[in-house]
Structures are given as C-alpha cells and as structure tokens.
Amino acid sequence: MAPASSAMAESNGGVxxxxxxDSITEGTQVPGGYRIGLWQRLASGRYTIDFVGSQYNGPSNLGDHDHEGHPGWRIDQIDANITGxxxxxxxxxxxxxxxxxxxLQNYNVSSAPTRLSTLIDHITTTAPSAEVFVATIIPLANSGQESAVRTFNAAIPGIVQSKVNNGKHVHLVDMHSQLTASDLIDGIHPTANGYDKxxxxxxxxxxxxxxxIGDPGGSSSPPPAGGGAIKGVGSGRCLDVANVSQTNGAQVQxxxxxxxxxxxxxxxxxxELRVYGxxxxxVNGGGTADGTGVxxxxxxxxxxxxxxxxSDGTLTAVGANKCLDVVGAGTANGTKTQIYSCWGGSNQKWTRV
Structure with a gap:
C-alpha cells in the first residue's frame, strides 16, 4: 500500500x-477513515480539536487532515518513531x-502484546500527561487471521489495566466489537459505514x-498540553507569576x-495548572475563605x-469550590488574584490564548 502524503500541518489552536x-488510521479505501466521522462529531459537540501528526490526507469535509497513520506498519515500526x-x-x-x-504479516504474533505494552510505555514516558486511548483491533475477514486478532485483543485489557495500576493515563477502547466482517470493504479495511462506527x-x-478533548464551546477550553497563556476577560491581561519568580509563595497576578x-x-x-514545569x-495554605490569595x-x-x-469561562479551585478572581475587579498590571465565591463577573472569567 502507498504511504500517506505529508503536507503543512493544519491547526486551529485546539486540544x-x-x-x-496503520492504514486503518490513514483511511485506506476511504481516505480520512474514521477521522471524518470523529471530526464531524467533535465539531457538532462544539469541541475545539487539533489533529496532529506528520501525515495528511482526507476529503474537504474532514476539517483537519493531520494524523500519524502509516499503511503497512507494524507495532515495532510505530514504536521506532513514536518518541520523535x-x-x-x-x-x-x-x-x-x-x-x-x-x-497480516504473521510477524511474531505471539509476542505482539509485549510489543504493544512496550509501545504504550514509550508513549507514557515521553508524554506523561497525555491521555492514551488503546483500541482492540477491528476484525479481519479471514478466519485464521481473525483467530489471531482475537488472541491478540484478549491480552489488551490486562495491558491497559497494568498501566492504570502504575498511575498512567491509559484507557481501553473496545473497537473490535463495534464492527463485523460485513463492515469491511476488502476483508481488512472498513467501508465508509464501518469507519463511521x-x-x-x-x-x-x-x-x-x-x-x-477539552470543554465544548471553544473559548473556555483548557490550555493545550504544551502550555499556553490564560487571559482575563475583564482585564485583557494574562495570568502571570510576579517578577518571573520561581520561589514557593510567589504571587500570581x-x-x-x-x-x-x-x-x-x-x-x-x-x-493541575503547572508553570515552569x-x-x-x-490556593495559599489550602484556604477556602473568600479573598484567600493565589x-x-x-x-x-x-x-x-x-x-x-x-463552560461559562470561570475557573474553579476544586478544593475550595470557589472561582479564580481578580481582586476588586481590577484591570491594572500587578493586580493580585484570589479565590472568591463565584458570581459570574468578568473578573472571574478566563480564556486561553
């Protein structure tokens, strides 16, 4: 199968x-594959998402064509490139x-679960805060190959659970049960309807x-994993650590x-909202009272x-169940932040930049 084409990455600033x-991610037989229906569902749900990867393909109704699907590739080939x-x-x-x-290649199938486990470890080590969704693979029409698929898939729940037990953000997706051989166009790749499933x-x-996938509504979505600024709606200024200090207790303004x-x-x-890594x-001292400093x-x-x-743009301190608030609804540089009972003012609303 021919490799997917590459192009300049698209981005809308979303999560x-x-x-x-492999080719099922690329969308062989139906260019764009499952990414078409997933993008449409995300857009309908008002989620702001940025698909990312070195590959690019799909139709115009796929709003973001970037992905990391490689036709013909096995687990070890993905693993060799994943860190980069x-x-x-x-x-x-x-x-x-x-x-x-x-x-399909009958490539050391008995050890494929071990290779998958190692790949997941490399993902969670390189991107420890990422949410990793691991799917069981879809059926194959050939009965002998389908038997191997079922054996491989049977190991995946235990692999995922072992990662969860070690505090990793790994989640199981039962994809195999969503499709049958009748959803395959060529015995391997889904039909358009199969991809939509x-x-x-x-x-x-x-x-x-x-x-x-962030929060629906766009403007109140959380910053992307790589970090970003958080701007106050009332002031138009950004959440800032005073004097670029890295000292415990430094004021946020x-x-x-x-x-x-x-x-x-x-x-x-x-x-968590991390700065400097x-x-x-x-919230200072674990306080819960109105006016406690941040x-x-x-x-x-x-x-x-x-x-x-x-979804309304506010940012809640979970421990106190109060809102991040600019003191006195101030708008000047250096105005301090605090927690305060949520009341919907513009000094309690934030957008990512």
Missing amino acids: KVMPLG WLRTYNPHTVLLHIGTNDV MAAAWYAALQTVPGS IWDCNGQNNQQWTLTSSG TKCLD IIWDCNGQNNQKWRFN
Whole structure:
C-alpha cells in the first residue's frame, strides 16, 4: 500500500489529538477513515480539536487532515518513531489502533502484546500527561487471521489495566466489537459505514475522560498540553507569576500578555495548572475563605492545586469550590488574584490564548 502524503500541518489552536496507527488510521479505501466521522462529531459537540501528526490526507469535509497513520506498519515500526513524533507534535490525547499488520504479516504474533505494552510505555514516558486511548483491533475477514486478532485483543485489557495500576493515563477502547466482517470493504479495511462506527466508538470513549478533548464551546477550553497563556476577560491581561519568580509563595497576578514562561500554564490530566514545569497554581495554605490569595508552589497533588475550567469561562479551585478572581475587579498590571465565591463577573472569567 502507498504511504500517506505529508503536507503543512493544519491547526486551529485546539486540544491536540494524535490519531496513531496503520492504514486503518490513514483511511485506506476511504481516505480520512474514521477521522471524518470523529471530526464531524467533535465539531457538532462544539469541541475545539487539533489533529496532529506528520501525515495528511482526507476529503474537504474532514476539517483537519493531520494524523500519524502509516499503511503497512507494524507495532515495532510505530514504536521506532513514536518518541520523535510525540516530541514534535506534543499531543494531549493519543488514539492508538495498531497490530493488524503484525497479524497480516504473521510477524511474531505471539509476542505482539509485549510489543504493544512496550509501545504504550514509550508513549507514557515521553508524554506523561497525555491521555492514551488503546483500541482492540477491528476484525479481519479471514478466519485464521481473525483467530489471531482475537488472541491478540484478549491480552489488551490486562495491558491497559497494568498501566492504570502504575498511575498512567491509559484507557481501553473496545473497537473490535463495534464492527463485523460485513463492515469491511476488502476483508481488512472498513467501508465508509464501518469507519463511521469506529468514529462513534472513539468519540464515546473520549467523552468518558474529562479534559481529553477539552470543554465544548471553544473559548473556555483548557490550555493545550504544551502550555499556553490564560487571559482575563475583564482585564485583557494574562495570568502571570510576579517578577518571573520561581520561589514557593510567589504571587500570581495579571499582567500584559507577553508570551514569557511565567505566563505559560499547562493543564495536567489531574487538574493541575503547572508553570515552569514543576510549580503549580496554588490556593495559599489550602484556604477556602473568600479573598484567600493565589500563589505558586511545588506541585504536591493536593486539592488546593486542582482547577476546573467551566463552560461559562470561570475557573474553579476544586478544593475550595470557589472561582479564580481578580481582586476588586481590577484591570491594572500587578493586580493580585484570589479565590472568591463565584458570581459570574468578568473578573472571574478566563480564556486561553
């Protein structure tokens, strides 16, 4: 099979999602494959998503053509390239469907689950905050190959669970049961309807993991995994660590947006907002009272360092159940931030930049 074409990456600034796999990800027989129906569902749900990868193909009704699907590739071939792709594209979410060519090529099929486990480890090590969705592979029409598919798939739930037990953000998607041989156009690749069944399964799985595709509505979506600025609606200024300090207890304020690293906030899968990589947006002393200051502190996993973006643009401190607030509804550079009872003012609303 011919390789997918490459082109300049498309981006709408949304949450980065990497479709990862072989020709079934590329969309052989139906260019774009499951990505068409998945994109349409995401758009209808008002999710702002940026598909990423070194490959590019699909029809005009696929709003973003980027992906990492490689026709004919086995697990080991994906594994040989995955670290570089992740570092280049920095996805927040990975959709992995791989193993079909190991079966088709009869390539050490008995050890394919071990190769898959190693690939997942390389993904979670390189992108530890990413949400990794691992699918069982779809059926094959040939009965002998389908038997090998079922044996391979039977090992995947245990692999995924072992990663979860080790604190990794890995999720199982039962893709095999969504299709039958009648959904295959050539005994291997789905028909358009078969690909759409895959799209529905991916979309349902993504909706079960908060943050994996951001929040519907666009402007209140969380920053992408690589970090980004958070701008106050009322002030037009950005959430900023005073004096570019990296000291525990440094005040968080608003300041003219300037792109410096003291204004780059990364939302982790556990709800932290990290700056400088190791410091977290923190409610001082774990306080819950109105007016408690907001600072940075070494990330420690406590609830006073967990935040939730809401569809109305507010940002909730999970431990206190109060909103991130600009003191006195101020708009000047250096105005401090605090937590305060949510009331819907523009000084409690934020957008990512």
